[in-house]
Amino acid sequence: MKKVTKIVIGTVASLGILIGAGAFAGKNFMKGMKGDFMIYKLEKELDLSTEQVDRLKDIQSYAKAKHDSHDHKAGKEKMIEMLKSPTLDQAQVMSMIDEKMQTMRDNAPEMIGKIAEFTDSLSDAQRAEMMEMIEQFSGRMGRHHGRH
Numbered sequence: 623m624k625k626v627t628k629i630v631i632g633t634v635a636s637l638g639i640l641i642g643a644g645a646f647a648g649k650n651f652m653k654g655m656k657g658d659f660m661i662y663k664l665e666k667e668l669d670l671s672t673e674q675v676d677r678l679k680d681i682q683s684y685a686k687a688k689h690d691s692h693d694h695k696a697g698k699e700k701m702i703e704m705l706k707s708p709t710l711d712q713a714q715v716m717s718m719i720d721e722k723m724q725t726m727r728d729n730a731p732e733m734i735g736k737i738a739e740f741t742d743s744l745s746d747a748q749r750a751e752m753m754e755m756i757e758q759f760s761g762r763m764g765r766h767h768g769r770h
Contacts, residue, residue, distance in 0.1 A: 657682050657686070661675065661678045661679060661682060664678060664752070664755070665678075667751060667755060668744070668748045668751050668752055669748070670748070671743075673743065674740065674743050674744070677739050677740040677743060678740055680736055680739075681733070681736045681740060684732065684733060684736055685733070688729055688733075692725075700718070701715075701718070
């Protein structure tokens with residue numbers, strides 16, 4: 623894969639993570655406030671236009687709708703039941719993973735399109751500032767996961 627392609631994929635993924643983490647951080651802690659704060663922070667740090675903020679909110683709404691439409695409780699219960707059995711049904715676990723991956727692949731084009739609409743609207747200065755924010759965020763996340 624070319625270096626430019628890796629950078630583009632990394633940027634899109636990082637932006638998605640940045641917005642997604644803000645949108646869904648803290649299971650029941652201040653529902654929705656984390657995502658709104660991340661949009662506010664990006665708006666102020668990057669000096670975003672109203673149109674750019676609307677694009678960010680569109681990404682947040684799409685991610686939230688996809689998250690809310692998924693039955694997390696059922697998947698968790700199914701996994702717990704499988705772990706309780708004397709032998710783990712590896713084929714069933716792989717099937718669950720394949721199903722989740724397919725859902726992600728199915729949703730990826732629309733999500734990537736929304737992210738691209740936002741990133742394509744950024745000036746060079748805004749893009750540079752966003753990349754700096756992503757690097758700082760990634761560094762903090764790495765420390766929280768024990769990576770140094």
